[in-house]
Amino acid sequence: MTAQLALPHPTLPDPRTAPALGWGILGPGWIAAQFGLSLAAMTSSRVAAVGSRSLERSGSFARQYGDAGSRAYGSYAAVLADPAVDVAYVAVPHSGHRDLALQAITAGKHVVVEKPLALDAVQAQEIAAAARAAGVFAMEAMWTRMLPVGNVLRQVLEHDLLGQVLSIHADFGSAMEVDHGSRLYDPALGGGALLDLGVYPVAVAALVSPADRVLHASGRLTGTGVDATFTAVIANADGSTASIFSSIEAASPQRAWIAGTRGTLELGHPLYAPSRLVLRTPEGAVADTMDFTEDSPATGLGWEAAHVARCLERGLTESPLMPLDESVAIARTMDDIAARLRDR
Numbered sequence: 218m219t220a221q222l223a224l225p226h227p228t229l230p231d232p233r234t235a236p237a238l239g240w241g242i243l244g245p246g247w248i249a250a251q252f253g254l255s256l257a258a259m260t261s262s263r264v265a266a267v268g269s270r271s272l273e274r275s276g277s278f279a280r281q282y283g284d285a286g287s288r289a290y291g292s293y294a295a296v297l298a299d300p301a302v303d304v305a306y307v308a309v310p311h312s313g314h315r316d317l318a319l320q321a322i323t324a325g326k327h328v329v330v331e332k333p334l335a336l337d338a339v340q341a342q343e344i345a346a347a348a349r350a351a352g353v354f355a356m357e358a359m360w361t362r363m364l365p366v367g368n369v370l371r372q373v374l375e376h377d378l379l380g381q382v383l384s385i386h387a388d389f390g391s392a393m394e395v396d397h398g399s400r401l402y403d404p405a406l407g408g409g410a411l412l413d414l415g416v417y418p419v420a421v422a423a424l425v426s427p428a429d430r431v432l433h434a435s436g437r438l439t440g441t442g443v444d445a446t447f448t449a450v451i452a453n454a455d456g457s458t459a460s461i462f463s464s465i466e467a468a469s470p471q472r473a474w475i476a477g478t479r480g481t482l483e484l485g486h487p488l489y490a491p492s493r494l495v496l497r498t499p500e501g502a503v504a505d506t507m508d509f510t511e512d513s514p515a516t517g518l519g520w521e522a523a524h525v526a527r528c529l530e531r532g533l534t535e536s537p538l539m540p541l542d543e544s545v546a547i548a549r550t551m552d553d554i555a556a557r558l559r560d561r
């Protein structure tokens with residue numbers, strides 16, 4: 218008799234029960250604000266310090282997202298020198314990730330770097346090597362994996378519920394405002410769909426299996442020379458293939474599916490924090506569904522902060538959910554896709 222297909226329940230403890238950390242925010246922009254909201258609402262941790270290129274901006278962030286003891290600085294370096302900071306959160310545009318991560322590591326701070334870890338695999342490897350040499354914790358902020366939905370997805374894969382996975386599809390396209398002055402369109406800031414949005418579908422594929430090679434990538438560039446829209450096909454080490462779509466100019470369903478010999482798992486919109494999982498039998502019938510409420514950074518980043526606190530409590534220097542070697546491998550896949558898009 219075949220066992221009935223069913224989704225496992227999330228096994229994550231309440232984020233509020235994780236140890237309290239003092240976070241040092243580097244770059245008080247949009248995602249940092251979501252992080253600050255989520256930290257206050259969902260965890261026992263706090264914004265210990267915030268750094269900006271402008272003291273006015275860091276002061277305003279500290280007042281809005283910190284507490285009476287949160288310190289505001291007019292530089293990022295000052296945050297890294299503050300003893301109240303246990304872990305630095307690098308939330309500047311991608312082009313600044315490597316340098317700030319290395320500065321945090323040199324200062325002896327643990328560091329969480331917004332996605333993508335760096336502009337390319339060489340930079341990502343530099344961060345990994347420096348963190349290992351210094352013995353500090355470092356992680357790419359691939360928060361999807363730390364959410365309850367990510368926990369269930371991992372259990373589905375670890376328990377082999379889908380049988381042999383044959384194919385994966387994941388897409389993240391969003392019709393963003395065309396703004397040649399924004400970081401998304403600026404080559405100097407690491408603009409383009411791939412590094413900003415495409416990293417999510419590439420990370421979904423990498424969760425199933427390490428990539429072996431990129432078979433195909435084609436798309437179009439913006440007038441500023443960054444990638445605007447692309448489709449890529451990846452051959453994975455386990456023999457499966459993954460098709461990836463990403464765009465900053467066209468909206469896509471922002472979903473994923475993982476098709477195996479014993480079942481198919483569908484990840485509902487939005488791809489960065491799927492609000493629903495649907496498990497189907499090989500015949501296509503719905504075997505189980507599960508809904509999730511953490512579908513935005515403001516309601517989800519607290520899970521990531523709690524995960525980091527629990528890793529540190531256990532003395533870990535890497536996250537088992539987002540290990541540095543996997544971030545480097547994801548960066549390598551993106552390098553390959555980027556090279557093909559440039560040479561099209």
Ligand SMILES: NC(=O)c1ccc[n+]([C@@H]2O[C@H](COP(=O)([O-])OP(=O)(O)OC[C@H]3O[C@@H](n4cnc5c(N)ncnc54)[C@H](OP(=O)(O)O)[C@@H]3O)[C@@H](O)[C@H]2O)c1
Nearest residue numbers: 244245246247248249269270274308309310311331332333
């Ligand atoms: N996890 C997620 O869901 C998610 C969502 C959005 C973005 N992100 C990631 O977070 C990072 C920041 O994105 P964001 O949308 O928050 O960007 P943003 O709103 O533009 O904020 C970035 C901040 O970085 C600082 N900064 C330092 N150098 C800069 C430069 N040369 N140009 C512009 N700003 C600079 C700025 O603060 P000061 O000038 O005040 O220092 C700015 O407030 C990106 O790497 C992105 O991939 C993650």
